[in-house]
Amino acid sequence: MVEKYSIRTDLALEQKERFESDNVEVQGVILEEEYDEEREIRVTTVKIETEKGAKTMGKPVGTYITMEAPNMAVPDEEYHREVSKELAEFIKGMVPEKKESYQVLVVGLGNRQVTPDALGPYVVDNLNITRHIFKEYGRYAMGDDEMEIVSAIVPGVMGQTGMETVEIIRGVVAETKPDFVVAIDALAARNSRRLNRTVQIADTGINPGSGVGNHRNGITKDTVGIPVIAIGVPTVVDAAxxxxxxxxxxxxxxxxxxxxxxxxxxxxxxxxxxxxxxxxxxxxxxxxGMFVTPKDIDDTVKRISYTISEALNILFSGTATA
Structure with missing residues (x-):
């Protein structure tokens, strides 16, 4: 019975909620929840620990952290700065290898020409890219020993390039040899209240387009050869x-x-x-087959993309951009 019904969502939290509402216990899946009453931020961690749990949930074994912050849709710079700092800590916890320095490839997934799908490209626009400076002048030219080597690409979508996104990423990984990938993408949600107010971070990689039924090859450790941290924000919900x-x-x-x-x-x-x-x-x-997005999506996606890019800049460069 579980396999028969598929509610379109990219959020592991919503998959878990669906089974709970039907009084179905999912073996091998742990849910932990924290709530910051002062800032109204709820953080839910879904840990899929077994292959059986993964099959039931329809998601790979791994950790999925969901931050729900209703005020993310509001243009409050101070609030967004706090969210960025917290996101930076969560992403840091998923960095696969704790070593003195590392190289990271940030991938902005999505179509820049379609606003609800432009989150990834917008995030890359505001990143502090450093790889070319390191290659030209060396680490100490940056004046900060803690700054990491960051490169980024916006691979577009198959309709623009004729190539699977994973093929492009695999080629870049082979050439530049980063330690891990951070992939950012717009998601689909089951609950319209979570649109543009929720961020999911996962250590399992990502399957672009899966939430809207447009399945593309996954961007995971198995397909690109190095660990992939996925960051996503739901921007659309289906009409049903x-x-x-x-x-x-x-x-x-x-x-x-x-x-x-x-x-x-x-x-x-x-x-x-x-x-x-x-x-x-x-x-x-x-x-x-219709998917709906809020009417203020233009401003909201730009604002949230900046919040995510600031989190990455805090983590990899030690500072946010001005």
Missing amino acids: TIVNDTMENLLQALESSEALKGVGLVMQGYSAAEKYELVKELISPHLN
Whole structure:
């Protein structure tokens, strides 16, 4: 029954929530949660420890950290700076090799021409790139012993290049020999409240386009030869999710109405996943493949991309850009 229903989401947290709502216990998966009441930041860590757990969750074995910060959608520079500092710590915890210095390749995934998918390219725009300076003048020319060697690419999408993104990354990795890759991509969410307010960091790599059903080859340690840290922010939600959430609200309203209380009884035996599948079948075929993004996505994606780039600059350069 679990395999039959697939709710489109890139967030491991939402996959875990889906099973909990259906009272399904997932073996080999651990969930830990922390909440900072003052800043309203919730951090959830999902650890998939076994292959059985990975198969059930539909995600590789590894650690997935989700930071939910409702105020990320607000243009508050001080708040975003705090989020950047916290993100830097989480990313640091996933750096695979603790050594004196390392080289990192940052990959900005996505299509710059499509705003909800432009997160990765925007992040690279604001990065402090240092590899060329190190190669030309050496480490000490930078005046900071703790600064790491950072290079970055924006490989575009297959429709622009005719190549799988993983092929491009594999070639760059073979030539430049970084210690690990940090890949940034826009994600799809199951819950519209998480759009542009959530950041997921994973040590398992990433499968570009999987949340919107546009499956591309994964960018993982197995496919590129070195560890891959994935950073993603959900920027779109599919139409079926919005209709499903509306239906849930309607059923709750019906249950609170004495006159219409019995109308929603027929749906009470359905699990969350079954309701979602029913909605997908009922809505117009034209809506079934539609993904929706907030109207202020232009400003929001630029703001959040800057927050992520600042986190990377803090971690790899020891300072944020001015």
